[in-house]
Every structure is written in structure tokens, then in C-alpha cells.
Amino acid sequence: MTEQTQSRSWLLWGGIFAGIMLFVLVVGGVVLAALNGGSSSGTLPSGRSVTTHSDSWNLESRYEKDTVSIKTAGFKIQVTPGRVDVDGQRVAYLDTAAKNVAVDVKSGEITVHADGKWVVTVRR
Incomplete structure (x- = not known):
């Protein structure tokens, strides 16, 4: 085997190894993103703070006037x-x-707290 052929062989195996490592990193990132969910927080003109935590990929919060509209899960x-x-x-x-409202969405269950006190739990 010539020296040039050996160099190509190492480059080929190095490229394959780098490709596999990149694939593992991308798959790991997708899995972490899928499992983490999201959160949103905002303060309304009245001074009320509303925080939302969701285990869903999709979380959309709209803060308008004194109302928060949340779409998730x-x-x-x-x-x-x-x-x-x-x-x-x-x-x-x-x-x-x-002044502080927390909305938690986990496993198809919504729990709402106001100023640290439980308000309601809704199960689907």
C-alpha cells in the first residue's frame, strides 16, 4: 500500500467518524428539545404577572390589554x-x-396558582 492510499484511507474513516458524531449530536439535540417543552412570562398593564410552563413543543402566549391567551398542548x-x-x-x-398567576401544563393537565395558592386543576 502506498503512502497516498493510506492517507486517503485515514481521511475516509475520519470523515465517516465525524459524520456519525454529527448525527448523534443532532439526534440528541432534537430529543432534548422534544422533552423540554417551553415557558412564557409577561406582565399585564394592571401589574399582574402571568407565567406559563408547558411540556409541549408548541407554546403560544398573547398578552393583550388585561388578558393572556395561551395555546399549548x-x-x-x-x-x-x-x-x-x-x-x-x-x-x-x-x-x-x-399579582402573580402561574399556569402549568403537564401530561394533559393544567394547574393554575395565584399568588402561590392553588386555584384549579383541569384534566383532559
């Missing part, structure tokens, strides 16, 4: 000054003085 959640609606149905009343 197949749910449409709306947090208004006095209530929480899920898919167009009122599921809980909120204290209008509550």
Missing part, C-alpha cells in the same frame, strides 16, 4: 382579570387583586 387557555377559561369554558374564578 391542544388547550386554549385564557386568563382574564377575574377568571380562567379553558377551551371556552370557565374553570375558575381569580381574585382580581392577584
